[in-house]
Amino acid sequence: MITIDCRKTICLLLGVTSCFAAIAQVPKPTxxxxxxxxxxxxxxxxxxxxxxxxxxxxxxxxxxxxxxxxxxxxxxxxxxxxxxxxxxxxxxxxxxxVSNSWYDRTSNNxxxxxxxxxxxxxxxxxxxxxxxxxxxxxxxxxxxxxxxxxxxxxxxxxxxxxxxxxxxxxxxxxxxxxxxxxxxxxxxxxxxxxxxxxxxxxxxxxxxxxxxxxxxxxxxxxxxxxxxxxxxxxxxxxxxxxxxxxxxxxxxxxxxxxxxxxxxxxxxxxxxxxxxxxxxxxxxxxxxxxxxxxxxxxxxxxxxxxxxxxxxxxxxxxxxxxxxxxxxxxxxxxxxxxxxxxxxxxxxxxxxxxxxxxxxxxxxASYLENVGIPTDVARISQYKSVLQQGLNKALGQGDWLQHFSDNQVYLNRPLIREKGLALADVQRTASDILVELDGIREALTATNLRVQNYTNHDSRHLAQNGYYQKRSGDVVVIFESGVIQDDDSDLHVSLVKGTVHGSGYAYDTHVPLLIxxxxxxxxxxxxxxxxxxxxxxxxxxxxxxxxxxxxxxxxxxxxx
Missing domain, CATH: 3.40.720.10 (Alkaline Phosphatase, subunit A)
Structure with missing residues (x-):
């Protein structure tokens, strides 16, 4: 009398060499x-x-x-x-x-x-x-x-x-x-x-x-x-x-x-x-x-x-x-x-x-300074002023900045079109001005974030993964390690209390993952x-x- 193992038959029909591998499944949780x-x-x-x-x-x-x-x-x-x-x-x-909140060009809000x-x-x-x-x-x-x-x-x-x-x-x-x-x-x-x-x-x-x-x-x-x-x-x-x-x-x-x-x-x-x-x-x-x-x-x-x-x-x-x-x-x-x-x-x-x-x-940041770790405060209000002055010098007088907060710079696109300028060129000009400022590591243009392919887990790659064209700015600013942001131009690092986050450095990116x-x-x-x-x-x-x-x-x- 010939007996047939149904499980083996199913495995053969499926072309699976290991019967137990085919039958055994991770239990489906409810x-x-x-x-x-x-x-x-x-x-x-x-x-x-x-x-x-x-x-x-x-x-x-x-x-x-x-x-x-x-x-x-x-x-x-x-x-x-x-x-x-x-x-x-x-x-x-x-x-x-792209963030907890973001600037909307259309509503100016x-x-x-x-x-x-x-x-x-x-x-x-x-x-x-x-x-x-x-x-x-x-x-x-x-x-x-x-x-x-x-x-x-x-x-x-x-x-x-x-x-x-x-x-x-x-x-x-x-x-x-x-x-x-x-x-x-x-x-x-x-x-x-x-x-x-x-x-x-x-x-x-x-x-x-x-x-x-x-x-x-x-x-x-x-x-x-x-x-x-x-x-x-x-x-x-x-x-x-x-x-x-x-x-x-x-x-x-x-x-x-x-x-x-x-x-x-x-x-x-x-x-x-x-x-x-x-x-x-x-x-x-x-x-x-x-x-x-x-x-x-x-x-x-x-x-x-x-x-x-x-x-x-x-x-x-x-x-x-x-x-x-x-x-x-x-x-x-x-x-x-x-x-x-x-x-x-x-x-x-x-x-x-x-x-x-x-x-x-x-x-x-004040603790880091006290123990000898490089740190600083990126004063956004000062950056705005320097950037506006630099764009005036390079492009002529005008309200070139529509908005600048956190690490996002939104340029005045209607003015750029009115002046007959190429947006990519103005973005690059703004980037060149910003990258010379203390505390800024890189200033990436939206054009480059769209057309380049950054793949090395570095700051550019992280910024590209965080960029969404309809909501992000014309220039994305990356600060140096240990630098935090504040709009108070008089805030010294020694006076900083409490903490922040948002960067691509390990203190912000390295998290637990347990399953x-x-x-x-x-x-x-x-x-x-x-x-x-x-x-x-x-x-x-x-x-x-x-x-x-x-x-x-x-x-x-x-x-x-």
């Missing part, structure tokens, strides 16, 4: 959890390890795959561009979110990345509040593709303190996108009429519990003895922005501080300047997990969580502060609580989770990768189409 820790540098996974638990960051590092050399491949490295790039799998040159006047906020106590949408993001996200692959049956929920982080992670088809109402007497989570006409009842119930108020009526003290925070400079120093008190030192009594901010209706901003902002986001995410029944709806769902307090605290106190160290130690516990609840809700085999950041940050899920390999790699590789990786795990503008490559070590 929930994709994306975690973005705003302003987290890769080194912070290691700097505070002695204070981390075993079940938070360490669990992701040991049970998941750790890409130790994840670098952003574009500039500027800012929140909106970062979240859009993670979820679309492409750079600003592809998805169009700034465009906020997610602000949309066609919609209004839902759930805010403000009488009139402009809504938000992803309309400026020109490609789909991995969240959108998961929705499309299931004929819209999948659920996508996105949560952050920041509207831009929540919207750009959630994508065009999200079922629920929520952020904190910080500019009114609420502190609860709100959304936009682009997504929902009213808040779901569970969100109303969560807001009604008054958790934001409870946290703002408490004190922030370090989780460990303050003398043990040797990863940071001393708590009492001159590098930090004072938060409504005489000195920026522990403890912070938010019940007292909120009274100082209340007259300007800004008291709920304080939540994001403390670890309590992260706690509130975790609690809301766990509520969404349960009330939306995520991962149990018959399709693969998405839960996107962006922790913003790390960015807000980092800007205020700097990446070497005790305050930020304590935020990360406490965030480790938030990650542990989240993973534990995911285990209970779906089992360890039921979900895949990734953790990364939208950008890093430079140490406080953990059933059937995926664990381990680590020092291969250079980018957060733009996450979207295509998730697409391969789920066997769906990557986002429409995707340029990233799947992280193949996970599948070997």
């Amino acid at each position: 929930l994709v959890v994306g975690i973005v820790v705003d302003q987290m540098r890769a080194e912070q996974l290691y700097r505070y390890q002695s204070k981390f638990s075993q079940d938070g960051f360490k669990r992701l590092m040991s049970n998941g795959f750790n890409y130790k050399n994840a670098q952003y491949n574009y500039t500027p490295t800012v929140t909106s561009a970062g979240h859009a790039s993670i979820y679309t799998g492409t750079t600003p040159s592809g998805h169009g979110i 700034y465009v906020q990345s997610v602000e949309d006047t066609e919609y209004s906020t839902v759930g805010s106590r403000q009488a009139e509040s402009v809504g938000a949408s992803p309309k400026n993001m020109l490609t789909t996200t991995i969240s959108d593709q998961i929705k499309l692959s299931s004929q819209l049956r999948s659920k996508v929920i996105s949560i952050s303190l920041k509207d831009r982080a929540a919207v750009l992670s959630g994508g065009h088809l999200a079922d629920g996108v929520y952020w904190q109402d910080t500019y009114a007497s609420s502190g609860g989570f709100i959304t936009s009429s682009y997504y929902n006409a009213e808040l779901p009842q569970w969100v109303e119930d969560f807001n009604a519990e008054g958790r934001a108020d409870a946290y703002l009526d408490s004190k922030w003290t370090p989780l460990f003895d303050i003398e043990s925070y040797t990863e940071s400079y001393a708590d009492d120093n001159t590098y930090e922005i004072v938060l409504g008190e005489e000195r920026a030192v522990f403890p912070y009594d938010f019940k007292v501080l909120r009274e100082k901010y209340r007259p300007r209706n800004l008291e709920y901003l304080l939540l994001g300047l403390s670890p309590f902002g992260n706690t509130l986001v975790t609690e809301f995410a766990l509520e969404a997990l349960e009330r939306e029944n995520l991962g149990k709806n018959g399709e693969t769902d998405v839960l996107s969580i962006s922790y913003s307090a790390t960015d807000k605290v980092g800007h205020l106190f700097g990446p070497d502060s005790v305050e930020l160290a304590d935020v990360y130690v406490r965030l480790d516990r938030e990650i542990a609580a989240l993973l534990s609840e995911l285990d209970r809700h779906l089992g360890k085999e039921g979900y895949v989770v990734f953790l990364t950041s939208d950008h890093g940050a430079i140490p406080v 953990m899920g059933a059937g995926l390999n664990s381990g680590q790699s020092v291969r250079r990768v980018s957060p733009t590789d996450i979207a295509s990786t998730i697409a391969m795990i789920l066997n769906i189409q990557p986002p429409s503008g995707n340029r990233g490559e799947p992280l193949y070590e996970l599948f070997k």
Whole structure:
């Protein structure tokens, strides 16, 4: 009697030599959890390890795959561009979110990345509040593709303190996108009429519990003895922005501080300047997990969580502060609580989770100067004056500059046409003037960014990946390492407090990238990768189409 192994027969028909390779598949998770820790540098996974638990960051590092050399491949490295790039799998040159906001030549005004006047906020106590949408993001996200692959049956929920982080992670088809109402007497989570006409009842119930108020009526003290925070400079120093008190030192009594901010209706901003902002986001995410029944709806769902307090605290106190160290130690516990609840809700085999950041940050410039690292302040107002004078000398009198802010120079194109000049020539003239100024490394013309092909991961390549013709300037300025930007012409580097980001240097581009899920390999790699590789990786795990503008490559070590 002849017996036939059906599996072998199928393999032969498919032309596959290894039967088990053809049959075995990475288990399809029923929930994709994306975690973005705003302003987290890769080194912070290691700097505070002695204070981390075993079940938070360490669990992701040991049970998941750790890409130790994840670098952003574009500039500027800012929140909106970062979240859009993670979820679309492409750079600003592809998805169009070139910054948190950008100058619009036509309206002669700034465009906020997610602000949309066609919609209004839902759930805010403000009488009139402009809504938000992803309309400026020109490609789909991995969240959108998961929705499309299931004929819209999948659920996508996105949560952050920041509207831009929540919207750009959630994508065009999200079922629920929520952020904190910080500019009114609420502190609860709100959304936009682009997504929902009213808040779901569970969100109303969560807001009604008054958790934001409870946290703002408490004190922030370090989780460990303050003398043990040797990863940071001393708590009492001159590098930090004072938060409504005489000195920026522990403890912070938010019940007292909120009274100082209340007259300007800004008291709920304080939540994001403390670890309590992260706690509130975790609690809301766990509520969404349960009330939306995520991962149990018959399709693969998405839960996107962006922790913003790390960015807000980092800007205020700097990446070497005790305050930020304590935020990360406490965030480790938030990650542990989240993973534990995911285990209970779906089992360890039921979900895949990734953790990364939208950008890093430079140490406080005054601190760098004190320890002997080259640093300086790029005074944009002075650059404007010098550039205008130089163009007048080269081209004749005229208002040659339409706008100059951050690292973007917009020339007066109507005047250039009126004078019969070639735009490329005027761009080159402006570039030649700027590159002679202190603090400027390069000044790249839009013409060259369009026609040249920069491929060596250098500053030009990063600027090209961040350039989108309809929104970027005529000249893109690249500053020297250690140089920060400010419009105050009198600001000396020794007076700088707090930190910034946006450059193409490692302190801004090098971020964590951890992925953990059933059937995926664990381990680590020092291969250079980018957060733009996450979207295509998730697409391969789920066997769906990557986002429409995707340029990233799947992280193949996970599948070997």
